[in-house]
Amino acid sequence: MARAKKDDNEPRLTREWLLPAAATLGSSVRAKGIMLETRAKMPLALRKAVDVRAGAIVLSMPESAAAEFANAASIVETVLAGAEDQKVIPREIEDILGIKTAERHRWLKDGRLISAGTRTIKLRGRARKITFHVFDPRHVEDLLDSGVIDDWREQDAETARENRRRAAWQRKLAKAGKAAPEGDGERVELVGWAEFERDGFLR
Numbered sequence: 001m002a003r004a005k006k007d008d009n010e011p012r013l014t015r016e017w018l019l020p021a022a023a024t025l026g027s028s029v030r031a032k033g034i035m036l037e038t039r040a041k042m043p044l045a046l047r048k049a050v051d052v053r054a055g056a057i058v059l060s061m062p063e064s065a066a067a068e069f070a071n072a073a074s075i076v077e078t079v080l081a082g083a084e085d086q087k088v089i090p091r092e093i094e095d096i097l098g099i100k101t102a103e104r105h106r107w108l109k110d111g112r113l114i115s116a117g118t119r120t121i122k123l124r125g126r127a128r129k130i131t132f133h134v135f136d137p138r139h140v141e142d143l144l145d146s147g148v149i150d151d152w153r154e155q156d157a158e159t160a161r162e163n164r165r166r167a168a169w170q171r172k173l174a175k176a177g178k179a180a181p182e183g184d185g186e187r188v189e190l191v192g193w194a195e196f197e198r199d200g201f202l203r
Contacts, residue, residue: 013069014060016053017076023083024055025141029095030088031055037086038079046072087116087134096140097149103156112152114139 024031035052042050046068049061059076061069088096093113094104107113116136122129143149 010062010064012060013063013066014058015073015076016056016058017080018056019052019080019083022141023080023086025088025096025137025144027092027096028055030092033089033092034079034083034086037083038076041075041079042072050076084137086137087119088137088140089119089134090132093135093140097143099149103153106156107152108133113143 019031019034023034031052035050035057038057039047039050046061049059049069049072051058051060057076057080059069059072061072090101090104093099094101099107104113108115113135115133116139117134118131119134120129120131
């Protein structure tokens with residue numbers, strides 16, 4: 001306890017690095033991700049000396065740790081030099097684009113979101129590992145600038161409406177088929193069937 005009190009009162013060395021918009025893409029989640037990537041490069045004893053505040057990476061250590069401070073500052077600068085190219089992870093892309101997890105999965109599956117590969121991590125305190133897709137920051141930036149997300153949502157809504165119409169028609173066909181006399185070999189004619197075939201909804 002006495003040691004902690006001494007550290008709290010000791011003058012500190014502090015340095016800040018502003019995170020450029022090209023690195024964070026306007027996302028506080030992305031800014032935190034860059035900070036966590038910086039911590040991951042640090043020796044374990046120095047990790048808590050790094051934090052993110054108001055769009056800046058902050059390094060703060062006691063003056064007595066000047067050598068460690070210099071080493072940590074060098075690590076921060078190295079990470080930040082490549083921050084704009086750091087791959088975007090799922091929670092970051094959802095925050096940047098303002099999308100839901102279900103949308104991310106759907107658009108990744110149909111190719112609208114382009115994966116830049118996968119990353120596997122081990123969850124803290126657990127033996128299980130998880131693998132997830134990551135994204136190129138320039139691809140994410142292009143999507144953000146183009147405003148295409150609203151178009152994708154409208155496309156999805158139209159697809160959902162069309163699927164509901166098809167399902168309703170299939171149920172109508174099934175019901176009509178059950179109502180037809182067995183063994184007469186005649187085709188059941190439904191009102192509007194010719195127009196339906198012409199439009200090709202079942203192709």
